[in-house]
Amino acid sequence: MIEIVTLILAISLAAPLALKIDSRYIAIVTSVALASASVYYNMPIGVLVSLLALAMALDKSMGVFGLALSFSTAATVLAIYVYYAPAPVTYALVALALVTASVYGMLAMGKTRENVESAVKYVVFSGIGKVLIVVGYFSTLAGVAEGIYITLLGFMIELGIVPFHAWVVDTYALGAPRGVAALAAFSKMTTLFLLLAIVRTVPPSAQVGFVAVVISLASMLVANVAGLTAKTLGRVMAYSSIAHMSYALAAVAVVWWLGDKSTSLFGHTWRVLDLAALVIVLEALTTGVAKAGIFSYLTTNTSDASPPRRSVLNVLNVFSLLGLPPLLGFWPKLFLIYLLLAYLPAPIAIFIIAWVVVNSALATPYYLRTLRIVAEAPAPNADNITSTYTALTSTLIGLLIPLAFIYLIGTL
Amino acid sequence: MEVALAIFLPLAASIASLFSRSEKFKAWSVTLGTFLSAIAATYLYLSKTPGVYGFDWIQSIGAKVEFRLDHFSLPMGTLVAWLVAAISLYSVKYMEGDYRPGWYWFFFGFFATSMMIIVYAENLWFLLVGWEGVGLASWALIGHWYRDEEDKWVGREEKVAGVPYWWTPSVAGLRAVLTVRFGDAFFLVAIALFYIMLGTVSLGEMTHAGALKTLGVVPLLFFALGPFTKSAQFPFHEWLLTAMTGPTSVSALIHAATMVKAGVYVLIITTPIFVLVHGSQLYFMVVTALGLATAITATIIALTSMEYKLVLAGSTAANLGIIAAATGAAGLLGLHGHELPLSLAFLHIAGHAVSKASLFMGFGAVIHETATRFIGEVGKLWRHMKTTGVAMALSMLSLVGVPPFVGYITKELALENVFEVGHLYHLDLLTPLLYLLLFTTPIYGMRLIGLTFIHGGEPGEVHEAPVLMWIPYTALAVATVALGGYLAIYKFPLTDALVALLAGLAVGFALYIARPGVQSKTLRPLWLLAYRRFYMPLLYDGAFPTLYSWLSRATRVVDNRLFDGLYHNAIPTAFAVLSIQVRKFASGNVNVYLLYALIGILVTMLLLML
CATH class of the missing domain: 4.10.270 (Myosin, subunit A)
Incomplete structure (x- = not known):
């Protein structure tokens, strides 16, 4: 897989020189190749991500930034491969660097002052985060006890967890919408898969888990409260992203803090850490797919303005972010609660469940506002391939998950 | 399969009626459905082996779609189905030209199916489906004439203590549904409690449930509130009296075949189960006492009412009270080692239903022809409506319990239970109370017949009812004699109670047929108290609202x-x-x-x- 990704990247670099073609065609070919490779390596999430890139590439010409799309897709598929293969974490670190460079370019693709500001803020803070991740990870491998703490800090900055979140708001609001789509889909997904790969390789630390739980709980509350009065699509989605990343971090943090154990779900025995991984994967998919759909249909320079056209299909994406069953976004929240139920009757588990539920409810008003922004914009309908694909994905995967569990129960 | 046909054919016909705008199509399709249902019910009665048939519905709460074919459901199903069919045939003419045929015919079939579910249901959750169905249909049909024209009201436009003493169809429909919903809430809770405590709500399985003995009396009383409100037992009888705002065919349906009969029927079929519960004596005493209170109160109301249908409604409540009292008494006797004499109470459902259906349809024809609902506004109808007059006289004699009509035999047998309980518990006041009841009953019967057909003002242009209308009620009137004769072969009760009955008949004959017009100023306050229905509407329409x-x-x-x-x-x-x-x-x-x-x-x- 790594060889294939490297080859694709090499071909991508050579293609514009050799063929003098619009780089979005490179993104199309790359996406198809990555989707095929993902099928070959049995990575359904890789297929979904590749098809998302394909949809984005088919939608509109991207000039030279098609190449950035191609790179970011390859990076994300690589990170997914590292987690599932499993392969050395170093490749995922490389993927993270690659996706950062690509998304930086895409955020600035409108070349306006706001786009550039967004891109710079992203690269500065994301850069700090990456450095901390790399330093922390290798320090941990070298036996430095504090290394994991530095890694955690890096992830908190990279994912935009409160209080390291302010850059996320500016980046989402001021970046070129399709760049923001790439940030939400590829950058966040790559980071989360890297997190999963690292969690698997480093020993758990209850102390770090406790800190991460406290911060992620505070982070989801701050994000959801701030989202309540945010007015534009970009800012609301930024707070939504912070909240979703907080849910994801909370899943793994709880397991580190309270310890891994076995639990029964749908008649099968699960390790709680595996459930946490499931939460993170589904959370990454939810937020990435839905936000890619929402941002990709915008034709404005930034998403800090009212959408000029309405979108009907993105209503499904917003509902998915809200966590409405049976859409995709419902399931990570449900599994997070199942995960916490494994720790009952510990009062802290009950408290965290209540906290998560209250936060989900708290987010409802701003998602409903998003719904109005998207659906009540002027006619005609501006749905495109990406919004169609993402809405279908949010719905179909949401419907497939319970079927998968019914199948699991049936195998008993 | 046959049982499903008997139950669901009326509903299927109702649904089919929605697909045509033709009033005739609606009327005849539902009537056909009810006749086919009656044939299926008869076939079941004659050929089907008793047993329980059905399948699981919602396992987690023990809900099953189960049909019980036994010595209660088979005759009851046949009776209900044929009465519904007869009333449906009558309605074809009676409702001709009505402004709301779609509504009427849909809910007619819906009502019939809901009642048939109650009759055949083995599982209480399934029974609840029919139970709620009759509640909904009764609301829809009592308030059928939603334009609330004055000639559809019950009562005259007057206020008593600031409370309106007249009821429009809309108000009456609401009154009915609110009253029965009150009882239904407790009924639902009771079924849930049964399931939690016994692990089943299927009647057959409940009898064998280990925890049945320790169930306690509270769930039984909660359960009984459903039948009490549905069958208009005191103090929940008010809705039944004002339900007369509906078309007369609906009144016949509610009073003879469905709704109110559902209440007492459920009391009867659950008695063999509840008698096994420790402490159920209190439950049966409450049922008996409320039944008697209903019978006496409603009889007095019937005696003083000034509207044709209100007299009949009062008599329905009175007979429901008798059936409930007989059921409660049967339970009390069962607790003392006697064999449960439930069939005696059950027989009176049939005895009353036949005569009451006939009376409602006949007096519906009278109202139809004379265009008034008040007694005494026109009279001497005998000269113009001979067939109807004879049919009403026969049915009324049966209703008030004159031998050898079916009503006499069934009522006497039902009251035998209550007399027996009076002896067993040394309740000295019970016997005179029952004699008073038997004495009073024929008086209201004679009053209604005398003031409608024999005496009163000369009517204007009045004709005999159309053939399609008089055939059903005349046939039922003849049936009161035929069934009486049939039952007399097996059992013809001759007790002291007959003296009270004949004395009442003589007084009624003297006051309203031989020498009408006797009035007493001294008794006027008592008359007013009864005429105002013991001022209970002040509670339901004044205090509660x-x-x-x-x-x-x-x-x-x-x-x-x-x-x-x-x-x-x-x-x-x-x-x-x-x-x-x-x-x-x-x-x-x-x-x-x-x-x-x-x-x-x-x-x-x-x-x-x-």
Whole structure:
């Protein structure tokens, strides 16, 4: 897989020189190749991500930034491969660097002052985060006890967890919408898969888990409260992203803090850490797919303005972010609660469940506002391939998950 | 299969009726459905082996779609199905030209199917489906004439103590549904309690449930509130009297074949189960006492009412009271080692139903022809409506329990239970009370027949009812004699009670047929008390709505000031202020963002050191 990704990247670099073609065609070919490779390596999430890139590439010409799309897709598929293969974490670190460079370019693709500001803020803070991740990870491998703490800090900055979140708001609001789509889909997904790969390789630390739980709980509350009065699509989605990343971090943090154990779900025995991984994967998919759909249909320079056209299909994406069953976004929240139920009757588990539920409810008003922004914009309908694909994905995967569990129960 | 046909054919016909705008199609398709249902029920009665048939519905709450074919459901199903068919045939003519045929015919079939579900249901959850169905259909049909024209009201436009003493179809429909919903709420809770405590709500399985003995009397009393309200037992009888705002065919349906009979039927079929519960004596005593209270109260109301249908409604409530009392008494006798004499109570359902269906349809024809609902406004109808007059006289003699009509035999047999309980428990007052009841009953019968067909003012242009209308009620009137004769072969009770009955008949004959017009000023206050229905409407239309209105206003104040203030003002404002403050973190200044990052790092370090 790594060889294939490297080859694709090499071909991508050579293609514009050799063929003098619009780089979005490179993104199309790359996406198809990555989707095929993902099928070959049995990575359904890789297929979904590749098809998302394909949809984005088919939608509109991207000039030279098609190449950035191609790179970011390859990076994300690589990170997914590292987690599932499993392969050395170093490749995922490389993927993270690659996706950062690509998304930086895409955020600035409108070349306006706001786009550039967004891109710079992203690269500065994301850069700090990456450095901390790399330093922390290798320090941990070298036996430095504090290394994991530095890694955690890096992830908190990279994912935009409160209080390291302010850059996320500016980046989402001021970046070129399709760049923001790439940030939400590829950058966040790559980071989360890297997190999963690292969690698997480093020993758990209850102390770090406790800190991460406290911060992620505070982070989801701050994000959801701030989202309540945010007015534009970009800012609301930024707070939504912070909240979703907080849910994801909370899943793994709880397991580190309270310890891994076995639990029964749908008649099968699960390790709680595996459930946490499931939460993170589904959370990454939810937020990435839905936000890619929402941002990709915008034709404005930034998403800090009212959408000029309405979108009907993105209503499904917003509902998915809200966590409405049976859409995709419902399931990570449900599994997070199942995960916490494994720790009952510990009062802290009950408290965290209540906290998560209250936060989900708290987010409802701003998602409903998003719904109005998207659906009540002027006619005609501006749905495109990406919004169609993402809405279908949010719905179909949401419907497939319970079927998968019914199948699991049936195998008993 | 046959049982499903008997139950669901009327509903299927109702649904089919929705697909045509033709009034005739609606009427005849539903009538055909009810006749086919009656044939299927008869076939079941004649050929089907008793047993339980069905399948699981919702396993987690023990709900099953189960049909019980036994010595109660088979005859009851046949009776109900044929009465419904007869009333449906009558309705074809009676409802001709009505402004709401679609509504009427749909709910007619729906009503019939719901009642048949109750009759054949083995599982209480399944029974509940029919139970709620008859509740809904009764609301729809009592309030059928939603334009509330004056000739459809019950009562005259007057107020008593500031409370309106007249009831429009809309109000009557609401009154009915609110009363039965009150009972249904307890009924539902009781079924849930049965399931939790016994692990089943199938009647056959409940009998063998280990925990049945320790069930306690409270779930039984909760359960009984459903039948009490449905079968208009005192003090829930008021809705039945004002339900006369519906078309007369609906009154016949409610009083003879469905709804109110469902209540007493359920009391009867559950008695063999409840008799096994420790402490159920209290339950059966309550059922007996309320039954007697209903019988006496309603008889007095029937005696003084000034509307044809109200007299009949009062008599229905009275007979339902007798059936309930006989059922409660059967339970009490069962507790003392006697064989449960439930069939005696059950027989009176049939005895009463035949005569009551006939009377409602016949007096419906009278109202139809004379265009008045008040007794005494026109009279001497015998000269113009001979067939109807004969049919009504026969049916009335059966209703009030004159031998050898079927009503006499079934009522005497039902009351035998109650007399027996009086002896067993040494209730000395019970016997004179029952004699009083038997004495009074024929008087209202004679009064209605005398003042309608024999005496009173000369009517204008009045004709005999159309053939399609008089055939059903005349056939039923003949059936009261035929069934009486049939039952007399097996059992013809001759007791002291007959003396009280014949004395009442003689007094009624003297007062309303031989020498009408006798009035007493001394008894007027008592008459007024009875005429005003013991002023119970002041409770249902005055006190309860006022209390509810106060409660509603108080709730509104609390809701507006506390909850609205909290949920719609205080909390949103607090969150808005907080949200705006939190959003100020994203000021756009990178230096400040770096400061936050440093603070964040410090905070996490502090947390790590904890």
